[in-house]
Structure formats: C-alpha cells, structure tokens
Amino acid sequence: MGRPDAEVVALAEEIGAGLIVLGSRGLGGMKRVLMGSVSDSVVRHAHCPVLVVRW
Structure with missing residues (x-):
C-alpha cells in the first residue's frame, strides 16, 4: 500500500x-x-542502479 x-x-x-x-x-x-512517472522517481531515489525498459 x-x-x-x-x-x-x-x-x-x-x-x-x-x-x-x-x-x-x-x-x-x-x-x-500531469501524472508523474514512477520510473523517473525510482531512478532519482533508488540506492542502487535502475534499468528502465521501454515497452
């Protein structure tokens, strides 16, 4: 939640x-x-590398 x-x-x-x-x-x-982006936020706040795959 x-x-x-x-x-x-x-x-x-x-x-x-x-x-x-x-x-x-x-x-x-x-x-x-308007909606924000979960992936953008995770990239900014994660403590480890983040790989974002477009689909």
Whole structure:
C-alpha cells in the first residue's frame, strides 16, 4: 500500500537489491508532467542502479 515509486525503492533497500528493473510506457511530456512517472522517481531515489525498459 502506498505510492508505487516509494514502495519499489523501500523494498529494494529492504532486500539489498543490486539492480532495479522497471518497465516504462514512455508517456509524452505533458502526460508525464500531469501524472508523474514512477520510473523517473525510482531512478532519482533508488540506492542502487535502475534499468528502465521501454515497452
């Protein structure tokens, strides 16, 4: 429960992850501004490398 980006970062820290892999739908600039981006937030806050895969 909670914000997906914060939950992903917290779980990665809890289990000692060495890499976080996320999917991204590649929203356009305006949608990203209005909705935010989980992958952008995880990249900014994660303690380990993050690989974002567009799909």
